[in-house]
Amino acid sequence: MVARTVSAVTNESLPARRLLLVHAHPDDEVIGTGATMAHYVSEGAHVTLVTCTLGEEGEIHVPELSQLAAAEADQLGGYRLVEWQRACTALGVTDHRILGGPGRYRDSGMMGLPTNQHPRAFWGADLDEAAAHLVAIIREVRPQVMITYDANGFYGHPDHIQAHRVAMRAAELAGADGPEKIYWSAMPLSVMQDGMEAFRESEGNPFSEVEKVEDLPFGTPDAEIAARIDGTDHSAKKTAAMRAHATQIPDNSWLYGIAGDFGGEFMGLEYYTLVQGERGPGSGPFQWEDDLFAGLEIKE
Ligand SMILES: CC(=O)N[C@H]1[C@@H](O[C@@H]2[C@H](O)[C@H](O)[C@@H](O)[C@H](O)[C@H]2O)O[C@H](CO)[C@@H](O)[C@@H]1O
Numbered sequence: 001m002v003a004r005t006v007s008a009v010t011n012e013s014l015p016a017r018r019l020l021l022v023h024a025h026p027d028d029e030v031i032g033t034g035a036t037m038a039h040y041v042s043e044g045a046h047v048t049l050v051t052c053t054l055g056e057e058g059e060i061h062v063p064e065l066s067q068l069a070a071a072e073a074d075q076l077g078g079y080r081l082v083e084w085q086r087a088c089t090a091l092g093v094t095d096h097r098i099l100g101g102p103g104r105y106r107d108s109g110m111m112g113l114p115t116n117q118h119p120r121a122f123w124g125a126d127l128d129e130a131a132a133h134l135v136a137i138i139r140e141v142r143p144q145v146m147i148t149y150d151a152n153g154f155y156g157h158p159d160h161i162q163a164h165r166v167a168m169r170a171a172e173l174a175g176a177d178g179p180e181k182i183y184w185s186a187m188p189l190s191v192m193q194d195g196m197e198a199f200r201e202s203e204g205n206p207f208s209e210v211e212k213v214e215d216l217p218f219g220t221p222d223a224e225i226a227a228r229i230d231g232t233d234h235s236a237k238k239t240a241a242m243r244a245h246a247t248q249i250p251d252n253s254w255l256y257g258i259a260g261d262f263g264g265e266f267m268g269l270e271y272y273t274l275v276q277g278e279r280g281p282g283s284g285p286f287q288w289e290d291d292l293f294a295g296l297e298i299k300e
Pocket residue numbers: 025026027028031055056057058059107108109110157248
């Protein structure tokens with residue numbers, strides 16, 4: 001039975017600190033922000049996850065489920081919805097919603113594929129119509145902080161680019177009800193460099209085709225990073241949530257290798273640039289914040 005996503009809540013019943021995350025597909029929430037989500041849930045903040053598609057066009061790394069693929073029974077979206085709910089349970093997130101309701105916006109597939117033209121492809125969504133769905137959630141929950149992707153969608157996937165556009169447009173349309181601080185997921189170049197060194201001799205090295213980190217479609221100079229969230233206490237929850245996304249993250253994925261080679265430290269640290277709002281107090285050479293709510297006046 002597919003559990004209901006969280007029904008509408010009134011912000012009067014919510015904790016003082018409220019974080020909104022806008023992601024493109026089921027599994028993005030854990031890969032880029034899973035430790036952050038678990039961290040803030042454990043700190044008593046309210047975490048609202050909005051995912052824009054069901055990931056219908058994804059690969060299937062579980063052979064016995066291959067018939068669910070878009071080109072077969074086209075049931076992968078429904079299956080990934082359940083994976084996504086299980087992942088949210090592993091992270092402790094109870095307020096999780098699909099933008100416009102399950103099936104409203106379809107996974108567009110990788111950039112340039114014919115699936116980009118599907119009538120319900122998120123890539124072709126009307127921006128203000130899609131943003132209006134998110135404005136309604138913002139007005140209901142009143143998050144002080146929002147996380148999404150940069151204008152390239154972190155790595156250029158059309159649904160990630162569109163999730164960025166919809167999130168930023170919704171924050172603009174929400175006006176005074178919108179988040180005070182907006183962050184974009186980021187990966188510091190220094191961390192990527194360390195990853196390249198660590199994986200140099202590893203089997204399944206994800207960096208094997210890469211000469212230097214600057215050749216990758218993502219990566220941010222350390223000086224442009226604004227926050228590092230330490231969710232290492234929750235690395236096991238992040239790993240459990242990744243395992244929930246078995247169709248997308250196979251057991252031999254390099255992501256688990258990172259957990260092994262780098263330990264919980266790498267998996268539990270997540271980084272962000274700040275694109276709206278004032279930066280709060282920080283530490284280290286670049287004064288990175290360790291709290292996304294830093295500098296905000298939170299009315300308890
Ligand atoms: C992390 C993420 O955004 N995954 C997307 C992405 O998946 C890629 C896609 O299947 C590609 O064909 C593979 O070569 C690549 O390894 C995958 O990461 O795109 C999918 C289709 O839009 C999407 O369902 C998946 O969530």
